[in-house]
Amino acid sequence: MSVLTSPVVPPKNATTGDLQITNVTKSFGAFTAVDDLTLTVPQGSFFALLGASGCGKTTTLRMVAGLEEPTTGQITLGGKDITRLRPYNRPVNTVFQSYALFPHMSVADNVGFGLKQRKTPRKEIGVKVAEMLDLVQLGSLASRRPAQLSGGQQQRVALARALINHPQVLLLDEPLGALDLKLRRQMQIELKRIQTEVGITFVHVTHDQEEAMTMADTVAVMNAGKIEQLGSPTEIYEFPATVFVANFLGQSNLLTSACSGTSGDDVLVEAYGSRFAVPRDRSRVTAGPAFLGVRPEKLHLVESALQVPDGHNAVPGVITDSSYVGVSTQYLVSAPWGEELSIFAPNSGTSSPLRPGANVVVHWHPQHSFLLAGAGAVASQGAPETAAPDGGSLL
Ligand SMILES: Nc1ncnc2c1ncn2[C@@H]1O[C@H](COP(=O)(O)OP(=O)(O)O)[C@@H](O)[C@H]1O
Ligand SMILES: [Mg+2]
Structure with a gap:
């Protein structure tokens, strides 16, 4: 009898691209930053990880991005084990609070940078960049330098740059943290609109409960490396599971x-x-x-x-x-x-x-x-x- 050599057996529901974190723990020496975390982020959802500073949100995102390796546990995307894949081999991009734009490049060149690196034909880059700038409503500012933009506009450029190669999952680590309150509220609505339009899974990390509730379909409230409660904003606000959630959310x-x-x-x-x-x-x-x-x-x-x-x-x-x-x-x-x-x-x-x-x-x-x-x-x-x-x- 011949041996089956197929390297990956597609899971039964191969069409779903859910992000699955299973029993993931991350220790730094004796300190446990993420403690036996298990959660599923449904494909196409806007998912918020909400918790106070130091509870393990960034560490969780970094493990999904491949910038940090779990001590134990598994991360899969659409049934495929990505736990130990190199960051650039994952269909995942990240937007950080610091926009990390190239100051000497125009907005359009910043957005098209990744495609250029991958030797994409110039014409195709032009079309895709225009499409992305339309999505984030910056079409008229394509030739400006980052320094000539407001904080909110710079964050839109970072977003366009992260979305241009259509990742399966976009990770956002407190992306609105540097903006003032009014602009932050505007950008929350804007981010939600963009996510709905592109249909990509967004995992958004924030310590701001109102931000999480405004944008996310599902909110996971995190405390000391663990999920205290996971549910729709209405569910967790109206029927908190623990004293921590009852006090953290409102x-x-x-x-x-x-x-x-x-x-x-x-x-x-x-x-x-x-x-x-x-x-x-x-x-x-x-x-x-x-x-x-x-x-x-x-x-x-x-x-x-x-x-x-x-x-x-x-x-x-x-x-x-x-x-x-x-x-x-x-x-x-x-x-x-x-x-x-x-x-x-x-x-x-x-x-x-x-x-x-x-x-x-x-x-x-x-x-x-x-x-x-x-x-x-x-x-x-x-x-x-x-x-x-x-x-x-x-x-
Ligand atoms: N590389 C590291 N070495 C040691 N401790 C770390 C490291 N990265 C994060 N930590 C610790 O893990 C905890 C969780 O950090 P982090 O995931 O950044 O929290 P959050 O993003 O929720 O504020 C913090 O106590 C932090 O000091
Ligand atoms: Mg953080």
Whole structure:
């Protein structure tokens, strides 16, 4: 019988070019920068890796680009193992925060540089460069030098240069970090438009939660070399999986509580002698210590308990602070047990602002809360701890 010599057996779903990172760990000496990371980036998606500085985002991108070798684990693209391929043999390009443009070359020459290196016919280069400059809306500036462009325009040139040879995956490492806020917001919308137009997989690294949520189909929240939660922006904001995510992505009020049973489709929790309901499908735990979470904009303020709608959870309190921030007024309300709740009330012009010192009732629809495992819940031994989660505002 003859031996099969086919070097690569195409995977069953050979048409998909998903980027797959499987059990990848990267250690620098005794320090683990990326810790047993497993994730799939679907082909053609806009994927954001979101996390604080030092959590391992750049290291992850560098391993995908081939600039760093995983200590253990595997990286595949469309089913093909690329873990140990040289960077230039991967169908992957990177855009960095520093644009790294050639200062002595025109915009058009910068964009066409890679094609020229590969001895592409001049006419073809001209056509492709024009196409790319149109894509990034810089057609009229083709003959300028980088120094004659704004930061945002330079970043568009870098983008055009990275896309001209149609990589399968474009890696973007905090590409908008050097731009001022207004320009950054414009470029976020622009990047999303470009990604939709070219259909190339974008893996975008950022520490800016709003940036990740604005652009990405899927956001992976990274913490200390691991993924804490992965999902659509709505999923991770509305139903965070962990205390870290609840606090990293926007603000959360987190009430230290304990599950006391269930009733129909609800989990019942007790906190400071009060009982609250959380829908079961919004609960990460049904027993033991828990954190009852509610976003500040999901809380409502009324002046009397009679105004609380049926079925809502309610906490009485006193307004301790009120700050007008234009689109909303942000209140702090002190609950009877002394903890403060943060509430964002939209300034829609339908009600007059409440003053510090006023007695109020804070209420929320159970569907707008979520229940997370409390401190010590995972270990499931000993008495529930009541330590405050880092950075969270406690009810
Ligand atoms: N070449 C290296 N040698 C030693 N430590 C490194 C090296 N590269 C990165 N690190 C460390 O790994 C951690 C993750 O770094 P990095 O991936 O750059 O984080 P991020 O991009 O999320 O800010 C940091 O603590 C950083 O100091
Ligand atoms: Mg980085």
